Amino acid sequence: MSLSELLYMLVYVVGVMAFVGLNAAYLVLAERKGAGRFQRRPGPTEVGYAGWLQPIADGVKLLCKQLIVPTGADATVFRLAPLLVLIPSMMCLAVISFSETLYGRNINVGLVFVFAFGAINVMAIMLSGWASRNKYAIISAARVVSQDVAYEIPMLLVVITLLMVTGTMNLREIVDQQAGWFWHWNLFRLDVNPLMPVTFIIFFTCMLAETNRSPFDMAEAESELVAGAFTEYAGMGFGVFFMAEYANIVVGSAMATVLFLGGWQSPFGIGSGVIWFLLKMYAVVFTVIWVRWTFPRTQFYNLLNLSWKILIPLSLFTLVLTAVMMKVLRA
Amino acid sequence: MSAPEIISTSDTPRETFVLNVGPQHPATHGVLRLKLTMEGEYVVRAEPICGYIHRMHEKMGENRTWAQFLPNTGRIDYLSAMTYNHAYVAAVERAAKIEVPLRAEYIRVITSELNRISSHLVWFGAFLLDLGGFTPLLYAFDDREQILDILEAVSGSRLTYCYYRFGGVCNDVDADFVRGCRNFVARMRPRLKMYKTLVTDNIILRKRLEGIGFINSEMCRKYGATGPVIRGAGVAYDVRKIEPYSIYRDFDFDIPTFPDGDCMARYLVRMEEMAQSLRIIEQAIGRFPDGPTLTHGVPRMLKPPAGDYCFAVEAARGRLLVRIVSDHREIPYRVRLRTPCFSNLSLFEEASAGMILPDALAELGSLDLVIPDIDR
Numbered sequence: 060m061s062l063s064e065l066l067y068m069l070v071y072v073v074g075v076m077a078f079v080g081l082n083a084a085y086l087v088l089a090e091r092k093g094a095g096r097f098q099r100r101p102g103p104t105e106v107g108y109a110g111w112l113q114p115i116a117d118g119v120k121l122l123c124k125q126l127i128v129p130t131g132a133d134a135t136v137f138r139l140a141p142l143l144v145l146i147p148s149m150m151c152l153a154v155i156s157f158s159e160t161l162y163g164r165n166i167n168v169g170l171v172f173v174f175a176f177g178a179i180n181v182m183a184i185m186l187s188g189w190a191s192r193n194k195y196a197i198i199s200a201a202r203v204v205s206q207d208v209a210y211e212i213p214m215l216l217v218v219i220t221l222l223m224v225t226g227t228m229n230l231r232e233i234v235d236q237q238a239g240w241f242w243h244w245n246l247f248r249l250d251v252n253p254l255m256p257v258t259f260i261i262f263f264t265c266m267l268a269e270t271n272r273s274p275f276d277m278a279e280a281e282s283e284l285v286a287g288a289f290t291e292y293a294g295m296g297f298g299v300f301f302m303a304e305y306a307n308i309v310v311g312s313a314m315a316t317v318l319f320l321g322g323w324q325s326p327f328g329i330g331s332g333v334i335w336f337l338l339k340m341y342a343v344v345f346t347v348i349w350v351r352w353t354f355p356r357t358q359f360y361n362l363l364n365l366s367w368k369i370l371i372p373l374s375l376f377t378l379v380l381t382a383v384m385m386k387v388l389r390a
Numbered sequence: 391m392s393a394p395e396i397i398s399t400s401d402t403p404r405e406t407f408v409l410n411v412g413p414q415h416p417a418t419h420g421v422l423r424l425k426l427t428m429e430g431e432y433v434v435r436a437e438p439i440c441g442y443i444h445r446m447h448e449k450m451g452e453n454r455t456w457a458q459f460l461p462n463t464g465r466i467d468y469l470s471a472m473t474y475n476h477a478y479v480a481a482v483e484r485a486a487k488i489e490v491p492l493r494a495e496y497i498r499v500i501t502s503e504l505n506r507i508s509s510h511l512v513w514f515g516a517f518l519l520d521l522g523g524f525t526p527l528l529y530a531f532d533d534r535e536q537i538l539d540i541l542e543a544v545s546g547s548r549l550t551y552c553y554y555r556f557g558g559v560c561n562d563v564d565a566d567f568v569r570g571c572r573n574f575v576a577r578m579r580p581r582l583k584m585y586k587t588l589v590t591d592n593i594i595l596r597k598r599l600e601g602i603g604f605i606n607s608e609m610c611r612k613y614g615a616t617g618p619v620i621r622g623a624g625v626a627y628d629v630r631k632i633e634p635y636s637i638y639r640d641f642d643f644d645i646p647t648f649p650d651g652d653c654m655a656r657y658l659v660r661m662e663e664m665a666q667s668l669r670i671i672e673q674a675i676g677r678f679p680d681g682p683t684l685t686h687g688v689p690r691m692l693k694p695p696a697g698d699y700c701f702a703v704e705a706a707r708g709r710l711l712v713r714i715v716s717d718h719r720e721i722p723y724r725v726r727l728r729t730p731c732f733s734n735l736s737l738f739e740e741a742s743a744g745m746i747l748p749d750a751l752a753e754l755g756s757l758d759l760v761i762p763d764i765d766r
Contacts, residue, residue: 098528194409198431198747273522274594283417283748354594356522358748359431361597 071163075152079145082309083302084114090348097352124294132291133190140187141292141299147176147183148306155313156231158323158333169230170218173314177269180307181207184271184278187300188288199287202277202359207269209366214265216374217258220381221318224251234322241326246319251388252381259319261374263346266311268362270304273351277359312343406434409747413442417751419516420761422735424754426747433750436742438735444765451714451725456482456692457556459725464550466729467763469512470706472498472505472541475554478725480635481701481712482556485694493681494558495637500571500674501541501553502703503667507578508537509706510660513758517657518589520755521598526589533581540570556692557685571675575668582665590661599654603753605741606651613740614733617708618663619757622656624649629704641670653756660758691720707731707758731763 088103088110095102103110128134154169156162166172181204188200224245225233237244246259268275279287289300316322316339323336357365412423421442427435447466451459463478464471476498483490490498511534515527538548544563545553553559589595610620620627628645630638646662648655694716702711708730715724734757742750 094524098525099532100528194407201431276522283751285416352525354523354592355518355598356748357594358598358746360746 068163071153075149075163079149079152079306079309080302083305084118086305086308086344087117087301088114089344090351093345093348094352097349118298121295121298126296127291127293129192129291132192136186136190137291138296140183140190141296141303143183143186144180144303145299145306147179148303148310150176151310152306152313154230155310155317156234156322157336159331161333162231165229165231168228170222170228170233173230173310174215174218177307177310178207178211180269180303181211184288187292191288191291193291195284195286195290196288199278199284199290203271203288206271206275206277206359206362209363210265210268210275210370213261213366213370213374214269216371216378217262217265218318220252220258220374220378221245223378223381223385224248230317230322234317234324237321238324238331241321244319244321244324244326246321251384252377253384254377254380257373258377259315261370261377262315262319263343264365264370266315267347267350268366270307270311270347272304272308272347274354274357275362276351276356277362308344308347309340312340312347315343316340405429411751417520417754418761419759422759422761422764424738426750428747431747433742433745433747436739436750438738440732440735440765442765443762445762447766448725448727451722453721455720456694456722457690459722460554461550461552464547464552465762466727466766467705467707467710467731467760468550469760470505470509471549471551472502472553473703473705474710475551476502476636477701477703477705477710477712478714479554479556480703481699481714482692482694484701485697485699485714485716486556486688486692488557488688489685490558491682491685492637492679493562494683496674496678497544497559497563497683498554499636499638499641500671501544501551501559503670503674504537504541504571504574505551506706507664507667508534508541510664511537513660513706514585517755517758518595520751521595523589523595526585529581529585533578536570536574536577540567540574543567543570555684555688557688558683560684562683568675568678571671575672575675578664578668582661582668585661590657596654598748598752599652599657599756600650601652601654602749603653603741603745603756604651605656605737605753609737609740613737615708615730615737616733617705617730617758618656618659619708619734619737621645621647621659622756623651624655627709629702629709633702635701635703638670641673643667643669653752656756656758693718693720702728705730707760707763708734727766729763729766731757731759731761732766735759735764 092102103113106112106116128137151173153163154166154172184203185200188196188203222228225236227233241247246255248255252258271278279289289297292300316336320339323331323333325331325335406427406429409426409428410423411426412418413421418424423439423442425437425439426433447462450462460475460478463474466474511530515530518526541551542548544561544567545551605619605623607620607623607625610623610625616627624647626645626647631645643666646659646666648658696716696718698715700711700713702709710730711728713726714722717723738754738757742753745753
């Protein structure tokens with residue numbers, strides 16, 4: 060590895076961390092502003108121009124607070140859990156290409172890499188719930204495990220469907236295949252699978268569930284479990300969980316963009332670039348926020364029923380359909 | 391996809407733990423404490439522990455004059471203060487045989503019904519909040535704000551009203567009030583339609599409420615539950631119809647009942663009640679009589695003849711009964727309040743046994759409890 064390559068890596072790692080940090084901070088603001096608009100109120104307006112410095116103020120406040128470890132809690136695990144949530148999502152961003160030239164690592168198993176690291180999230184939230192020594196937190200941890208395991212399956216089935224369509228696990232190649240007009244995007248590849256938009260909706264639903272967002276926010280069901288697994292966290296311990304939640308949304312939306320919406324490809328065939336990637340990604344992020352402020356929370360058993368009785372059979376069906384269609388088309 | 395089978399709560403040895411919901415918990419909307427014995431996520435036993443906000447209103451009634459107790463009535467169920475005013479004032483009027491002018495009765499009915507709508511709107515928002523939907527709360531509060539503005543203009547307060555007096559109401563209403571009521575009725579009807587399409591018909595909400603938290607009429611009878619809880623169990627019990635007081639006999643309105651007895655039934659009862667209250671307000675505004683609003687000659691130091699008097703009204707949460715005992719002195723001998731929330735909470739222990747935690751909390755929300763009304 061040459062010095063320039065090393066330097067590039069260093070800059071990129073710092074860049075990704077800054078990107079995650081900024082996204083977490085400003086997505087919170089966007090969410091609060093957006094929620095305000097949905098609810099006929101202005102949202103934060105006091106700190107800075109139109110509330111633009113609110114996230115900084117929040118961050119400083121969280122940093123100034125004492126980190127409290129509850130008596131009898133497993134202190135090591137308790138402190139480790141927030142980092143275990145945040146770091147994997149940062150790792151995922153290292154392999155996602157933002158444009159033709161802007162990417163950290165181009166590895167052949169990028170797809171597997173992202174979903175492997177994404178799965179650590181479950182363990183970390185479980186550990187935080189377990190280590191907190193709090194009944195609400197443990198109930199929440201148990202919910203998170205069964206929820207995320209249930210939703211990992213349809214999500215991966217969808218990914219396998221896409222894998223059959225694209226024939227590669229390299230995220231850059233997947234995006235390259237979707238070049239041209241927007242009907243080349245995997246979302247509109249009706250020739251290989253007429254149910255492709257349904258597949259995308261399954262992916263999006265699973266993404267909401269995986270990131271523990273409303274209407275599947277069982278982990279942090281505030282009217283039932285106070286703050287769920289995060290009840291005992293104070294100061295930046297909680298702040299890191301908060302950052303991780305938004306980092307996970309960014310990763311999930313970025314993956315939706317790469318897999319279904321053509322990554323950095325322009326919808327008109329010309330002028331591709333990072334701007335398109337960000338536009339599509341933030342459109343997905345906005346939908347995530349929109350859903351949260353519109354729908355009430357589901358019950359836990361309905362959530363599991365949805366996964367096991369609807370999403371898994373449906374995604375299996377699209378998988379088989381794609382396989383058959385491709386075989387027929389090739390023949 | 392139906393609710394999971396309710397587990398049996400009788401067989402012993404099981405590993406349970408105690409989960410404290412409250413006194414500080416987002417689901418209890420006040421300082422109510424529920425001691426839940428849980429098995430996993432199933433509630434084996436829910437024991438409500440009251441008394442965290444007990445202020446001895448009944449005892450306070452015994453050490454002040456008849457009129458001095460009036461402000462207390464607005465602070466028992468702070469969300470439907472007008473009806474509480476009404477019950478106490480009417481009980482004293484019955485004792486002292488004070489006639490109330492017709493215009494005052496109309497004002498009482500209009501303000502009580504406005505208050506009922508605002509109370510149901512708070513419940514609507516808070517209930518949806520319990521179910522994890524934040525946005526409807528602010529829409530409901532937006533509507534409620536209109537009511538508060540109308541009531542503030544005539545009564546001087548926005549929440550804990552003390553507007554009724556023995557023999558009428560303290561201020562006459564003006565043309566602005568009438569116009570405000572008309573505008574509100576015109577505004578609220580489309581809003582109720584919007585709530586129906588936006589919230590009631592939402593698939594997630596239906597799944598959360600339909601077939602969840604059954605309360606049958608037998609259980610209501612056993613615990614004395616009234617109001618939307620019993621009407622949600624299919625019994626058309628409404629004090630305004632069963633034992634009409636004030637001038638409710640003159641109005642044309644329905645008692646909405648839904649026979650299912652689940653959370654959805656109680657939800658629909660309250661949503662429909664808002665529409666019915668709008669009907670009453672519209673009729674009352676339509677034939678609003680002129681005249682005095684307060685009977686003259688009611689002594690400042692009232693001394694009702696000795697005796698035992700009761701008066702029941704339909705408060706937003708059910709039957710409110712005020713019993714006063716007078717021994718012909720300036721202060722009551724006894725003030726007894728039969729508040730609806732206490733009875734409605736009592737059935738929670740039986741109704742919630744074997745339910746899963748989120749459903750139990752949904753049921754708690756559907757009872758529409760106001761904690762100071764339980765502890766008074």
